[in-house]
Amino acid sequence: MGQDLLLGVDIGTYESKGVLTTTKGEVVAQTSIAHKLLFPRAGWAEHDPELTWWGDFCNISKKLLTTQGVSASDIKGVGVSAIGPDVLPIDENFNPLRMGILYGVDTRAVKEIDELNAQFGEDTIFNATANCLSSQSTGPKILWIKKNEPEVYKKARWFVDATTFIVARLTNRVVIDHFSAGCMVPLYDPWTSKWSDKYCKEYINLDQLPEILWSNELAGTITESASKQTGLAVGTPVSVGTIDAGAEALSVSVTKPGEMMMMYGSTIFMIQVTDNNQAREKRLWAGPYLFPNTWCLLAGMATSGSLTRWFKDNFAKDLISKEEAGGDNAYAELVNEAGATPAGAEGVIVLPYFSGERTPVMDPRAKGMIFGLSLTHTRGHLFRAVLEGMGHGIKQHVDLFTAIGARPHTIKSVGGGTKNKVWLQAVSDISGVPQEVAPLTFGASYGDALLAGVATGLVASAEEIRVWQGPPTVVKPNDELAKTYAPLSEIYAQLYDATKNQMHKLHELDY
Structure with a gap:
């Protein structure tokens, strides 16, 4: 006997995830695949679109279709999301012409940003697009391709992001949603x-x-070629999809004004829904949200999980070896060490600008910093300072949202970092804002399944996500620790201002 199932697949920075749900949000199966983030040179970040974007989608789809009792005919809708905004030139047959250039963690187009600002004026671009140019912007990276890879540029039929690439492979239709398009500045x-x-x-x-549609509209259906590669049935509907952050926000029921998503992924990303399109600020991003007549403010820090991964890989090799020998998880051991360290890491402060920084400083030339070290500090102090450094950055954003009259009344946190209780608590203590963690944390792939359900008419509306999710766990700030953190947050902000010129000089040395 057949059943109505929805497939959601998300391609992340280091991992891709897939989930099968019923039309009521019940999870039937889930899977994930790890993949590599490529760093060809300092400041560059890339993915292999064939291997990682398309390959992961096909492998996840096939794997989920092996679930007992599930057949391809049961899949009534497919939703896709992926990292972005990124840039991939493709030919008329949807073949990649180079590696995919990733979002704001890739800072190669610094000169092109300066060039466009000089040509048109920073204020002019901001007033026209509600955004300033930054390492997150698509336009400068396309200009970089034109200047540095002219043969690739000449062959490009389209410039797309990862979600558009996958959906085009599935349906032969080149489309993008308004939320993702709004991130393709200018x-x-x-x-x-x-x-x-x-x-x-x-x-x-x-x-x-690409042609612009809304996230919950249909892009098309699975073609015969796509069916052979994915195992999905020919004619299965595919929704337009979106960037992973948008699907992640939807997965934890961020749909109404005043609700903010805090995504603890490879980077920190924030989305707050607002009730009008006048809410904008140069140190943030803004644009349409997932559905008609919606607007949002966005913010993103350049490192998060990527920084904790760097720390583990370089400073916890002993813990990695123990884990490989059957011991405890290396991350969990680091968290224990951080948890045994006093709040404030006894004066160690980390600027997490290890891939430049996006909001609020918008500086791809910014550099990471570990400040305040003494011979008494341990690995636990350093790891705690890494977590708290991102907390200080989040506080900067909360203060900025508040200053422009858009303080979030609810922060809904999601992503792998929410498993780190020390990190979550530190963020709330530093920022002074409680966080809600939803019980179902499958992330963007869960939001993708919902979008597929809405696009096919099998789910009444995106508001059904509130029924799909149960009551959240609430992390409340500790007022006493807030007093400990306040002076450290002040120093955190001052460190960038005091060393900005030196950071830029170091950047010009091109190490």
Whole structure:
């Protein structure tokens, strides 16, 4: 007897995840695949689109279809999300012409950002797009390809992100959702909800960009070629999908004004839904949300899980060896060491600008820093300071949202970092804001399944996610520890201002 199931697949920075759900949000099966993030040189971050984006989707789909009692005909809708905004030039047959250039962690286009700002004016671009150019912006990276890889540039039929690439492979239709398009600065005009060539005509034609739809609309159906590679049935509906952060926010029921998602992934990413499109600020991003007549403010720090991974790989090799020999998880042991260290890490402060920084400083030339070391400090102090450093950065954002009249009334936290209780508590203590952690933390793939359900009409609306999720766990701030952290947050902010010029000089040395 057949059943109605929804497939959600998300391609992340270091891992891809897939989930099968019923139309009521019950999880039937889930799986994940780890993959590599490529760093060809300092400041660059790439994925192999064939191996990682398309390959992971196909492998996840096939693996989930081996679930007992599940057949391809049971899948009534497919939803996709992926990291972004990224840049991939493809030919007319949807073949990649180079590696995918990732989002704000890739800082290769610094000169192109400066060039476009000098040509058009930073204020002009901001007023036209609700965003300033940053390492997150798509336009400068396309310009970088034109200047540095002219043969690739000439062959490009489209410039797409990872989600568009996968959906095109599935349906033969090149589409993107408004939320993702809004992140492709300065190509998207949020006031007309259309592409604009006003600030990009010298390096792209508008017909090289995808058709824009909403996240919960249908892109098309599985083609015969895609069926052979994924195991999905020909004709299965596929929704337009979105960037992973949007699907992640939806997965924890961020749909209404005043609700903020805090994503603890490879980077920190924040999305707050607002009730009007006038909420904007140069040190943040803004644009349409997932559905018609919605707007959001966005923020993102360049490192998070990528920084804790770097720390583990370089400073906890003994714990990694013990884990490989059957011992405790290396991350868990580091968290225990951090938890045994006093709040404030006894004066150690980390600037987590190890891949430059996105919001609020918008500085791809920024450098990471470990400050305040003495001979009394241990690995536990350093790891705690890494976690707290990201907490100080989050506080900067909460203060900024508050200053422009958009303080979140609810922060809903999601992602792998929510398993780290020391980190969660430190963030709430430093920022002074409670966090809600939903019981179902499958992440963006869960939001993808919901979008597929809405697109096919099998789920009434996105608000059904509130029924799918149960009551959250609440992390409340400790007022006493807030007093400990306050002066450290002040020093954290001052450190960047005091060393910015030296950071930029070091960047020019091109190490």
